[in-house]
Amino acid sequence: MTQSSEERWLSTTPDRISYLRADSTGWLLEQDNASVRYFALRDLLECPPKDPEVLDAKLRIGASEQVTKIFLKQKPDGHWERPEEPYQPKYKASYWQVMLLGMLGLDKSDERVRSAINHIFSFQHEEGGFAQYGAEGARAEYDYVSHRASRYGKTILSFRPWAEKELHDSQMSCLTGNVSLALIRLGYSRDARLRKALNWLVKVQNLDGGWLCPYWGAHIHDKHGCFMGTITPLHAFAEYPKKYRTPGMQKAIETGVEFLLMHRLFKADNHGFKVIKPSWLTLSFPQFFYDILRALLVVTSLGYAADERIDDALKEILHRQNEKGRWAVEATLAGRLQTTLEKQGRPSKWITLDALRVIKNVVKERGQLNTGGGGSEP
Numbered sequence: 001m002t003q004s005s006e007e008r009w010l011s012t013t014p015d016r017i018s019y020l021r022a023d024s025t026g027w028l029l030e031q032d033n034a035s036v037r038y039f040a041l042r043d044l045l046e047c048p049p050k051d052p053e054v055l056d057a058k059l060r061i062g063a064s065e066q067v068t069k070i071f072l073k074q075k076p077d078g079h080w081e082r083p084e085e086p087y088q089p090k091y092k093a094s095y096w097q098v099m100l101l102g103m104l105g106l107d108k109s110d111e112r113v114r115s116a117i118n119h120i121f122s123f124q125h126e127e128g129g130f131a132q133y134g135a136e137g138a139r140a141e142y143d144y145v146s147h148r149a150s151r152y153g154k155t156i157l158s159f160r161p162w163a164e165k166e167l168h169d170s171q172m173s174c175l176t177g178n179v180s181l182a183l184i185r186l187g188y189s190r191d192a193r194l195r196k197a198l199n200w201l202v203k204v205q206n207l208d209g210g211w212l213c214p215y216w217g218a219h220i221h222d223k224h225g226c227f228m229g230t231i232t233p234l235h236a237f238a239e240y241p242k243k244y245r246t247p248g249m250q251k252a253i254e255t256g257v258e259f260l261l262m263h264r265l266f267k268a269d270n271h272g273f274k275v276i277k278p279s280w281l282t283l284s285f286p287q288f289f290y291d292i293l294r295a296l297l298v299v300t301s302l303g304y305a306a307d308e309r310i311d312d313a314l315k316e317i318l319h320r321q322n323e324k325g326r327w328a329v330e331a332t333l334a335g336r337l338q339t340t341l342e343k344q345g346r347p348s349k350w351i352t353l354d355a356l357r358v359i360k361n362v363v364k365e366r367g368q369l370n371t372g373g374g375g376s377e378p
Contacts, residue, residue, distance in 0.1 A: 022325035024325040025040065080094045087132040172229075174211075181235050209230075231295060284329065284332065297357055297358050
């Protein structure tokens with residue numbers, strides 16, 4: 001007899017119900033969101049890749065309304081918006097679309113994805129990091145900067161040395177982490193260019209285990225890692241196949257996770273563990289930024305679900321679920337994306353999916369936990 005989806009979910013995490021007010025698995029498996037259905041089948045129910053339901057859901061992603069809208073805005077050579085600037089305008093340019101396509105479950109079997117990635121790789125610096133723009137974008141920026149300087153009677157370097165430094169310095173750890181994560185999701189794990197980006201992230205890691213944008217002028221005197229700069233490299237390493245990880249990558253994971261854990265994922269370690277930024281408690285999608293749910297997902301995926309230093313963040317998440325065992329999206333980029341993904345304030349299949357992924361990881365590592373976040377109100 002074939003197991004129901006709920007029975008399969010229960011069998012893979014038998015203690016998970018102690019964390020939930022209700023089971024939302026059936027809701028995630030509905031046909032209206034092919035991407036969430038695919039990930040729920042794969043990650044929650046652990047269906048094999050060739051399971052007919054998995055294959056059907058995967059096939060439907062490329063033709064979904066949201067994916068169709070994104071690709072309708074794609075230009076023939078693979079870019080979105082301006083070809084010379086993959087980062088700006090924010091959330092509509094090429095980098096952001098590639099990140100979204102990875103989140104939605106596309107891969108390089110789609111010719112439109114391959115075209116986009118070919119364009120994206122042209123902005124990878126020879127060191128390995130991804131820069132905000134390439135040579136053409138640097139020229140436009142140079143013209144603006146030099147014109148501004150001349151107004152104040154100042155001079156700047158000639159274009160070539162200026163551009164070389166600008167392109168080098170515009171490599172960002174947060175951007176490179178997010179782009180690397182997208183590349184992994186889109187099927188480029190074996191690509192030498194991706195490996196180069198990951199090795200660059202290892203190279204520029206901070207001494208405290210976190211990451212900063214290493215060449216950015218505003219960070220020259222900073223010594224404390226940036227949470228946004230840290231979560232994206234760790235997320236990329238979390239989804240990079242273990243068999244490809246180098247000893248350097250593994251060390252970067254260990255020290256990076258410790259940086260987050262020493263802060264309980266959202267608290268100041270040397271100021272009485274006060275909340276660092278209230279915005280980190282806001283659950284958002286798309287998952288471009290830092291928040292406690294993303295931090296929990298990454299840390300527990302990397303094997304640290306049994307560490308009690310995640311418990312404060314876990315309680316915050318568990319207390320947010322409604323009576324149906326669902327979570328709302330509390331912040332979106334509505335109107336700033338190429339397509340609308342979810343409506344702010346409403347129950348979110350994406351947030352709920354990630355919450356259940358975290359719960360599964362925790363249960364797998366340590367079973368039940370007295371968090372006060374299950375069937376009763378906090």
